[in-house]
Amino acid sequence: MIITDTHTHLYSEAFDEDRDKAIQRALQKGVRRFFIPAIDSTYTQRMLDLEARYPKNIFLMMGLHPTHVKENFREELEHVEDMLSSRKFYAVGEIGIDLYWEKKFLCQQQEAFAAQIQLAKQYDLPIVIHCRDAFDEVFEVLESEKGDGLRGIFHCFTGDLQQAEKALSYNMKLGIGGVVTFKNGKIDRFLSEIGLEHIVLETDAPYLAPAPYRGKRNESLYITNVLDKVAEIYKKDVSEVAKITTNNSITVFGC
Structure with missing residues (x-):
């Protein structure tokens, strides 16, 4: 059984003390494919180092995270473009709009999101979308950029059924992670519809x-808890869900 974690920040400082052990724990449970989203230029070397250490398991994205869209965002976008032109990446991500922390840079986030879709x-x-408190704003940009070539994953999907269907209409798959196990997560109520x-699995570690690790540091091993919950929701065998969602990730990323 091969499990794919389509979204994990294994280069994060949260893993500096036990990164290799955390990866080995996941590998031992069948998590063989780790897709790594970018944040900004300060993390690029960490990502490259991680790939060099696990070349058969690590697949890198490149992009500017919306919470890191600040006054210098155009310089950061130049870095994204330089990296995309210099080597292989598997997606542009994670990109999008985040209005949870502040709304000061909404216009810049919209511009950066559209530019990275282009x-x-x-x-x-494909693109990997980060959306927090910003479904309308994200859909507005997607509407302006829809058409041939637009595809990807709506990472950490936490919307309702109507929003899920709208995301799918833009040729997105839904990234399902730990929220599906939360008692108040709500997406478990309609996911089987x-x-x-249209589903891929992720952790968004750290x-x-x-559940039952909510509030603690996440790691890719815990995608098995997400897998178990999704299998329960769809009333399918765990191995079948692992196979289908891994195949879905191959459809998105091309590998």
């Missing part, structure tokens, strides 16, 4: 650890 189209790559062919 880069993804230019390099024929979405075809499993964030959003699933």
Whole structure:
């Protein structure tokens, strides 16, 4: 059984004390594929070092995270474009809009999001979307950029059924993580109405650890808890869900 974690920040400082052990724990449980989203230029070397250490398991994205869109965002976008032109990446991400922490840079986030979608189209790559308290704003940008070549993952999906269906209409798959195990997560109430062919699994480690680890540091090993919950929701065998969601990730990322 091969499990794919489509979103994990294994280069994060949260893993500085036990990164290799955390990866080995996941590998031993069948998590073989780790897709690594970018944050900003200060983390690029950490990502490259991680890939060099685990070249068969680590797949890198490149992008500017919306919470890191600040006054210098155009310089950061130049870095994204330089990296995309210099080597292989598997997606542009994570990108999008986050209005949870502050709304000061909304216009800049919108501009950065659209620009990175255009880069993804230019390099024929999927996008991985971060959306927090910003469904309307994200959908507005997607509407302006819809068309051939637009595809990807709506990472850490936490919306309702209507928002899920709208995300799918833009050729996105839904990234399902620890929230699906939360008692107040709500997405477990309607997820079975979405075809499993539209679902990929993720952890967003070190964030959003699933039950029973909620509130603690997340790690890719805990995707097995997400897998168990999704299998329960769809009333399917765990190995079948692992196979289908891994195949879905291959459809998105091309590998």
